[in-house]
Amino acid sequence: xxxxxxxxxxxxxxxGGLLLTLAALALQGCDRADQEAGLPAGGNxxxxxLRAGIDGETPAGTRAAATSTRAAATTxxxxxxLALFLRGAAGTGYADKNNLKYxxxxxxxxxxxxxxxxxNTLYLGAEQASVCxxxxxxxxxxCNDPTAIPLTSQAYTATAANLSYDxxxxxxxxxxxxxxSFTLKRAYAKVNFTFTRDNYPSAGALTRIxxxxxxxxxxxxxxxxxxxxxxxxADLSNTVSLTIPADKSPVATADGDANKNSFLVVxxxxxxxxxxxxxxxxxxxxxxxxxxRVLIPKTTLAAWQAGTAxxxxxxxxxxxxxxxxxxxxxxxxxxxxxxxxxxFVPKLP
Numbered sequence: 302x303x304x305x306x307x308x309x310x311x312x313x314x315x316x317g318g319l320l321l322t323l324a325a326l327a328l329q330g331c332d333r334a335d336q337e338a339g340l341p342a343g344g345n346x347x348x349x350x351l352r353a354g355i356d357g358e359t360p361a362g363t364r365a366a367a368t369s370t371r372a373a374a375t376t377x378x379x380x381x382x383l384a385l386f387l388r389g390a391a392g393t394g395y396a397d398k399n400n401l402k403y404x405x406x407x408x409x410x411x412x413x414x415x416x417x418x419x420x421n422t423l424y425l426g427a428e429q430a431s432v433c434x435x436x437x438x439x440x441x442x443x444c445n446d447p448t449a450i451p452l453t454s455q456a457y458t459a460t461a462a463n464l465s466y467d468x469x470x471x472x473x474x475x476x477x478x479x480x481x482s483f484t485l486k487r488a489y490a491k492v493n494f495t496f497t498r499d500n501y502p503s504a505g506a507l508t509r510i511x512x513x514x515x516x517x518x519x520x521x522x523x524x525x526x527x528x529x530x531x532x533x534x535a536d537l538s539n540t541v542s543l544t545i546p547a548d549k550s551p552v553a554t555a556d557g558d559a560n561k562n563s564f565l566v567v568x569x570x571x572x573x574x575x576x577x578x579x580x581x582x583x584x585x586x587x588x589x590x591x592x593x594r595v596l597i598p599k600t601t602l603a604a605w606q607a608g609t610a611x612x613x614x615x616x617x618x619x620x621x622x623x624x625x626x627x628x629x630x631x632x633x634x635x636x637x638x639x640x641x642x643x644x645f646v647p648k649l650p
Contacts, residue, residue: 346426346474347425348423348424349412349479349481350414350483351411353378353434353436353483353484354377354378356608382417382436383403384403384434384438385398385400385402385403386399386401386432387401388469389431390428393426393428393429393430395430404417425478425479426473427474429471431472431524432472433468435450435464436464437460439464447522452464452518454489454564454567457565465485466488466521467483467484468525486608488521488607490606490609491563491565492610492613493553493611494614495613496543497546497552498549498618499549501545502619507588508540508542508588509539509587511536511538512564513583514536517535517537518533528568534572542560543560568607570603570604574596579599579600580596581598581599582597584615593617595622597627
């Protein structure tokens with residue numbers, strides 16, 4: 302059958318229309334796949350994390366404190382993994398993304414932090430989304446809600462429990478909007494101890510340190526940086542093994558040392574100590590098999606501040622222990638002293 306020119310043109314037009322329809326369906330399928338993956342239509346730009354560091358915060362002033370007004374420098378992170386979260390407003394097409402793992406690589410250019418695999422890749426589209434992060438990544442399933450990251454007071458650790466975080470920023474899939482850096486804040490306070498002795502007649506064997514009357518559990522909204530209201534106060538204890546020298550030289554706890562470890566403490570106001578007006582935190586030491594203790598006035602130390610590392614100086618004497626100063630070092634620079642720089646005098650049980 303011969304076709305005239307008009308019929309040929311009609312058939313070509315029909316064929317071209319069919320191809321255009323198939324192409325449109327294919328594109329629609331891609332958009333649907335993006336939306337099913339939690340992306341706005343057409344969004345497939347991966348997040349680029351340029352750098353991450355832990356910020357040294359300027360400490361809050363405390364009574365009789367020698368306080369530095371200069372914040373400590375940010376320490377750039379060059380190891381480990383970040384955990385990322387994404388939230389999009391209603392109608393933007395984003396699905397929530399939780400606890401995505403981005404790992405540091407020295408070879409990355411320009412991004413030094415890359416997704417652990419395809420399933421952990423955070424994609425951005427034309428619409429804006431909020432992204433926050435914490436470090437180091439925790440894969441045990443307890444940190445999948447960015448509004449309620451659990452915190453627990455405990456012996457110091459460098460593992461996932463020692464959490465730092467950065468709050469929400471607005472990102473999108475544009476060439477500039479898909480790039481970010483994180484400056485992380487420490488979620489805990491840190492407490493170390495330095496011990497000396499003076500005219501103490503026994504061996505000075507310290508076997509246990511207890512920080513009493515402190516908050517031991519809470520949650521943190523890392524999207525906003527707001528802690529939940531803590532209501533439970535308890536004791537935080539750690540078994541140690543060290544001897545306070547008789548020659549008056551100091552011996553100190555050390556981060557992560559099993560024999561003399563320091564503490565990570567959930568931040569917050571220190572509760573009133575029951576039966577002791579105006580008192581808050583209590584330090585109890587087990588020395589030579591006996592407990593000696595000291596209460597710290599709330600006028601001197603009213604709260605544990607996040608990002609502050611406290612160093613509590615304690616002197617063991619023939620009649621008990623003396624608490625000289627509570628100062629900060631390592632994370633920030635701050636110091637807390639008793640009135641007139643006089644030491645606190647604890648009581649024997």
